Structure formats: C-alpha cells, structure tokens
Amino acid sequence: MNHELAIETKGLVKTFGKHRAVDGVDLSIPKGKVYGFLGPNGAGKTTTIRMLATLLQPDGGEAHIFGKNIVTEAAEVRERISLTGQYASIDEDLTGIENLVMISRLMGYKKKEAKARATELLAAFGLEEAAKKQVKNYSGGMRRRIDIAASIVVTPDLLFLDEPTTGLDPRSRNQVWDIVRTLVSAGTTVLLTTQYLEEADQLADRIAVINQGKIIAEGTSSELKASVGAGTLNVRLADSTDRERAITILSEKLQTDIKTSGDTASLSAQVGDASLVAEALGELVQHRINVSDFSLGQPSLDEVFLTLTGQKTESEEEGKQ
Ligand SMILES: Nc1ncnc2c1ncn2[C@@H]1O[C@H](COP(=O)(O)OP(=O)(O)O)[C@@H](O)[C@H]1O
Ligand SMILES: [Mg+2]
Numbered sequence: 001m002n003h004e005l006a007i008e009t010k011g012l013v014k015t016f017g018k019h020r021a022v023d024g025v026d027l028s029i030p031k032g033k034v035y036g037f038l039g040p041n042g043a044g045k046t047t048t049i050r051m052l053a054t055l056l057q058p059d060g061g062e063a064h065i066f067g068k069n070i071v072t073e074a075a076e077v078r079e080r081i082s083l084t085g086q087y088a089s090i091d092e093d094l095t096g097i098e099n100l101v102m103i104s105r106l107m108g109y110k111k112k113e114a115k116a117r118a119t120e121l122l123a124a125f126g127l128e129e130a131a132k133k134q135v136k137n138y139s140g141g142m143r144r145r146i147d148i149a150a151s152i153v154v155t156p157d158l159l160f161l162d163e164p165t166t167g168l169d170p171r172s173r174n175q176v177w178d179i180v181r182t183l184v185s186a187g188t189t190v191l192l193t194t195q196y197l198e199e200a201d202q203l204a205d206r207i208a209v210i211n212q213g214k215i216i217a218e219g220t221s222s223e224l225k226a227s228v229g230a231g232t233l234n235v236r237l238a239d240s241t242d243r244e245r246a247i248t249i250l251s252e253k254l255q256t257d258i259k260t261s262g263d264t265a266s267l268s269a270q271v272g273d274a275s276l277v278a279e280a281l282g283e284l285v286q287h288r289i290n291v292s293d294f295s296l297g298q299p300s301l302d303e304v305f306l307t308l309t310g311q312k313t314e315s316e317e318e319g320k321q
Contacts, residue, residue, distance in 0.1 A: 006030065007063070007191065024214065029206075034184055037193040045193040045210060080157040081156050100121055125145045125146070144172065159183065163194060225299055232268055232271070234266065250280050274296060
C-alpha cells in the first residue's frame with residue numbers, strides 16, 4: 001500500500017447478478033492531479049466511483065484512499081472525499097444561496113460563516129446573479145455548477161466528478177473545466193469520469209480507459225493518442241464515380257483500410273502518420289480525382305476504442321455521437 005497515492009485499487013470487482021460491471025480494476029492514482037476515467041456508457045465508471053466513495057461494497061479485490069481501506073476504514077475515507085450530487089444533495093425548491101447555506105450549516109459552519117462560504121462559492125462559480133433563484137429554474141450548466149459547489153463546501157482532499165459535463169453546451173462545459181482546474185491548483189485530487197476523449201485530454205494528467213468493466217489502456221493523453229495514430233482522414237470526392245480508384249490510391253498511400261459509408265462520395269481512414277496525408281491527397285490530384293472536402297480529425301473516443309478493442313462502442317453502432 002502506497003501512501004503517496006490518492007487512490008490505489010487491486011483487482012476491484014462488482015457484480016450485479018451474473019454481470020461483472022467492474023471486472024478486476026487496478027488503479028494507482030497520484031495525489032494533487034486530475035485523473036481521467038474514460039469510457040462509454042455502461043463501462044463501469046459510476047460503479048467504480050461508488051465503491052471508492054464507500055457507497056457500494058466491492059465483491060472482490062481491494063481499494064485504499066489515501067492509504068485507508070474503503071471497506072474496513074470507510075469512515076476515515078469519507079472524511080476526505082466528496083462525490084458531486086451524492087453527499088450534498090440540492091433541494092430544487094430552494095434558491096442557490098439557500099442550498100449552499102443549508103449545506104454549510106450541515107457541515108458545521110456557524111450561521112455567519114455559512115452565509116460567507118455560500119456567497120464565496122456562488123461568486124467563484126459565476127452564480128451570483130442566480131443566487132436568489134430557485135434551483136429548479138437553473139439551466140443545465142448552472143445546475144451542474146451548483147452541484148459541484150455543494151460538494152466542495154468543505155474542500156475535500158479527493159473529489160469524484162461523475163460525468164460533470166455530459167449534455168452541457170460548450171460554454172458551460174468550459175466553465176466546469178475552469179472550476180476543476182481551480183480546485184486542483186488549490187490541492188484537491190480529482191477523479192473525473194467522462195465519455196469524451198477531449199475532456200480527458202483537456203483536464204487529466206493521466207487517463208485510464210475502461211470498457212466492459214476492464215481497464216484496457218492507461219497513460220497520458222499523448223500516449224493514448226499515439227496508440228491510435230494521427231486520427232481519421234475524411235475525404236469527400238467531387239464525383240462519386242471516382243470512388244473505386246480513390247480507394248485504391250488511398251489504401252496504397254496510407255497503407256491502411258479505407259472505410260466507406262452509405263454516402264458514396266465519402267471515404268475515411270485511420271491514419272498512423274499525418275505526413276502521409278498530404279502525399280495521398282496529392283496522388284489523388286495527380287490522377288485527376290477531385291476532392292471537394294477533407295479533414296484530419298483527432299482520434300475520437302470511438303476510434304481509441306476501435307483500435308484498443310477491435311470493437312465498436314455502442315454509441316457508434318447506434319449511430320449516436
Ligand atoms: N444497481 C445496478 N443493478 C444492476 N446493474 C447495474 C447497476 N448499476 C449498474 N449496473 C450495470 O453495470 C454496468 C456498469 O454501469 P455503470 O457503472 O453505471 O457504467 P458507466 O457509469 O460507465 O456508464 C452497466 O451494464 C449497468 O447496466
Ligand atoms: Mg455513469
């Protein structure tokens with residue numbers, strides 16, 4: 001057991017009936033950073049977090065938070081952690097400030113201090129104007145911010161953020177990211193689950209990729225991306241009758257399979273080396289194949305998955321984002 005680690009798990013398991021939702025998870029998460037826990041819906045992210053937060057008993061393996069066992073020393077663990085939206089639940093009928101004052105009081109602040117802490121948090125989270133509005137009238141982004149504010153009334157050493165930005169618009173998402181950065185610079189360790197590679201990329205120092213209850217990759221975001229190559233090249237042909245010739249040329253130049261879709265003018269390929277792209281496009285032009293549009297996208301989570309597991313994620317199969 002390593003006391004320098006915020007979280008250490010060995011062979012952590014949770015089963016629901018016959019289903020192993022978390023299937024032997026090993027994690028070593030250092031203190032003072034953001035650790036990203038990346039995976040699609042149903043991967044086992046929330047179940048893992050609920051065990052680490054002592055809300056759910058593991059069925060196998062063990063885990064320590066700051067050196068304390070999550071089962072036998074659960075009370076000590078709870079003193080140092082917070083889980084957004086779980087421990088400190090927001091009352092929709094109360095205003096923002098009423099909620100934060102109430103939670104501060106529950107956490108042991110005196111009346112005046114509770115008011116001061118609530119006011120300070122509302123300001124820090126850009127919710128001053130919404131302070132006197134009932135939470136049920138908050139936008140999605142405001143709601144997510146007050147949830148986080150509520151979970152850090154007493155600053156935890158370790159904060160679990162379970163998909164804090166899923167469903168948020170880009171502006172609100174950026175605000176949440178800024179909040180996370182501020183927390184970490186003040187010394188909190190954050191375990192953040194997300195379905196978005198970009199989010200893990202922006203915030204996390206290290207990332208574990210989880211799929212079907214198992215960690216399938218671990219590393220920095222550059223390490224993960226390097227394992228998938230440069231990204232996906234999408235090419236749109238001006239004339240779809242060039243399709244077969246274009247496929248031959250691209251697959252030869254890029255040395256990879258070319259994917260096609262229902263749209264006969266569109267081709268795509270996983271590219272390992274970005275410098276091959278210019279060459280391949282040049283070759284198309286030489287053969288008088290006109291390209292009306294092309295893009296080289298960063299690897300998406302779906303692509304990371306496809307490469308790591310050889311399996312499509314559910315979202316891709318269902319044609320959702
Ligand atoms: N309380 C539960 N009872 C039965 N199955 C559950 C329960 N909670 C989660 N699961 C199942 O465990 C798997 C992992 O779920 P979850 O940890 O919520 O995934 P994620 O948070 O990555 O989307 C899913 O297949 C889910 O249906
Ligand atoms: Mg979840």
